[in-house]
Amino acid sequence: MKLTRRDALAMGLGATVVAMLPMRLSAAADDAIMAYTGGAEAGEGDITLTAPEIAENGNTVPIGVAAPGAVEIMVLALANPSPDVALFKFGPAAGAQAAKTRIRLAGTQDVVAIAKMPDGSFIKTSQSVKVTIGGCGG
Amino acid sequence: MATGVKPRVKVPKTAAAGDVITIKTLISHKMESGNRKDKDGNKIPRSIINRFTCDFNGTSVIDMTMYPAISTNPYVEFQAKVDASGEFKFTWYDDDGDIYEAAKSISVS
Numbered sequence: 298m299k300l301t302r303r304d305a306l307a308m309g310l311g312a313t314v315v316a317m318l319p320m321r322l323s324a325a326a327d328d329a330i331m332a333y334t335g336g337a338e339a340g341e342g343d344i345t346l347t348a349p350e351i352a353e354n355g356n357t358v359p360i361g362v363a364a365p366g367a368v369e370i371m372v373l374a375l376a377n378p379s380p381d382v383a384l385f386k387f388g389p390a391a392g393a394q395a396a397k398t399r400i401r402l403a404g405t406q407d408v409v410a411i412a413k414m415p416d417g418s419f420i421k422t423s424q425s426v427k428v429t430i431g432g433c434g435g
Numbered sequence: 436m437a438t439g440v441k442p443r444v445k446v447p448k449t450a451a452a453g454d455v456i457t458i459k460t461l462i463s464h465k466m467e468s469g470n471r472k473d474k475d476g477n478k479i480p481r482s483i484i485n486r487f488t489c490d491f492n493g494t495s496v497i498d499m500t501m502y503p504a505i506s507t508n509p510y511v512e513f514q515a516k517v518d519a520s521g522e523f524k525f526t527w528y529d530d531d532g533d534i535y536e537a538a539k540s541i542s543v544s
Contacts, residue, residue: 357506374504378470382504385513388495392455392514396497399506401468 329380330411333371334419339411342420344370346410347397355402355428363395364412364420370394371413376406402428440464444525446539450517454543458489458496459512462527462535468503484535486528487511492521517543 330339347361362370362385372382387394394412402408409423445459462484469481483503489496496515515523520543527535 377504378468379503381502383502384500386495386498386500388490388497390491390494390496390515390517392496392516395514396499397510397512398499399510401504401506 326375326407326409329373329375330409330421332380333373333411334413337417337419339419339421341422342412342414344410344412344420344422346372346408346422346424348408348424348426350425351427351429352402353429355404355430357399358402358426358428359397359399360408361395361397362410362412363393364410364414365394366414367394367412368415369413370396371411372400373409373411374400374402374406375409377401377403382408402426404428440527440529440533440535442525442527442535442537444523444537444539446523446541449542449544452518452543453516455514455516456541457512458515458523459510460487460489460525460537461508461510462487463508464527464529466501466503466505466507466509470503482530484509484527484529486526488526488528489513489515490524491515491517492519496523517541519543 344364352358364370369386371384373380374382382400385396405427407423407425409421411419411421413419440463442462447456450456464484467479467482471479473479481503485501487499497513523539525537
């Protein structure tokens with residue numbers, strides 16, 4: 298097939314849009330994470346986020362977080378009206394730096410858990426959760 | 436003043452010194468997120484439990500800040516390490532200033 302100028306233009310435009318899309322989405326995600334860490338980067342580490350792959354009801358989605366040795370763990374839901382979900386601070390009498398709770402998710406989105414370690418560094422993990430009925434009342 | 440708020444806590448009655456035990460807590464609370472609208476289209480204001488703490492014999496086990504994304508009737512499950520007999524104190528702090536408390540004893544051998 299002959300590549301017309303029209304086709305080349307369309308391809309070029311398409312390529313630019315595709316390239317820009319993932320950058321814009323992760324920028325918003327990074328903002329929410331940076332808001333918690335105060336600008337520090339969060340790397341990989343021993344942190345686990347347990348959440349269902351598909352949540353039948355966005356009003357109550359069971360999640361679990363665990364990060365051995367962490368001082369606190371922050372949970373964010375990146376596409377909720379407000380990303381903050383919970384902040385768990387562990388005290389001296391904690392048996393493990395882990396907790397479970399139930400959260401509301403407005404729709405299919407990434408849930409992120411960030412742990413603050415005793416040396417001030419941050420580690421994070423995330424999981425995508427599909428939500429069939431949204432749970433934030435909007 | 437939030438009405439009908441009832442805490443329920445599950446703590447093992449006994450444990451061995453040094454054990455890590457699982458504690459389950461539940462409190463009945465609407466957790467009005469502030470995003471819902473009433474029939475006239477006005478936003479129903481936020482009114483949630485914003486903090487939950489657990490102490491064992493005065494030492495902090497967990498201090499959880501809750502945001503509107505926590506489900507109605509907040510359920511929190513966590514681990515505590517017990518080295519002596521004593522009492523767990525649970526406290527929930529409401530946006531409207533109310534404080535709900537519960538306590539459970541454990542016998543550690």
